[in-house]
Amino acid sequence: MQYEYVTRHEWERTAIYFAVGMLLIVTGAIFLFAINRIVGAILWFALVAIVLVALVSWHAKTYAYRCKQCGEEFEISGVTDFVSPQGIGKDGAWKFLRCPRCNKLERAEVIKKVKP
Numbered sequence: 001m002q003y004e005y006v007t008r009h010e011w012e013r014t015a016i017y018f019a020v021g022m023l024l025i026v027t028g029a030i031f032l033f034a035i036n037r038i039v040g041a042i043l044w045f046a047l048v049a050i051v052l053v054a055l056v057s058w059h060a061k062t063y064a065y066r067c068k069q070c071g072e073e074f075e076i077s078g079v080t081d082f083v084s085p086q087g088i089g090k091d092g093a094w095k096f097l098r099c100p101r102c103n104k105l106e107r108a109e110v111i112k113k114v115k116p
């Protein structure tokens with residue numbers, strides 16, 4: 001697997017995907033709760049689950065991480081992706097993860113998987 005640096009364009013696309021996901025959840029809530037409170041709530045929770053799973057699995061499949069201590073490049077599961085805090089610092093994007101090689105818990109650098 002090959003990796004490359006994440007460009008600004010990539011970040012904008014990620015932000016747009018998440019914004020669309022949130023918009024779906026909000027508009028879904030308005031429409032579904034208007035139809036029926038109980039059935040609407042069940043359908044809305046299903047919608048939230050689908051949107052979150054779709055976004056998180058896409059994110060986990062698209063991005064990988066590089067350990068700043070040893071340089072190990074590794075991928076994470078959708079579950080880890082969902083629960084790990086992520087942010088943007090002066091050195092670019094990071095995600096708080098444990099490195100599988102040196103076992104250090106630190107801010108790993110976010111990199112993009114290059115599709116063959």
Ligand SMILES: [Zn+2]
Nearest residue numbers: 067070099102
């Ligand atoms: Zn490491």
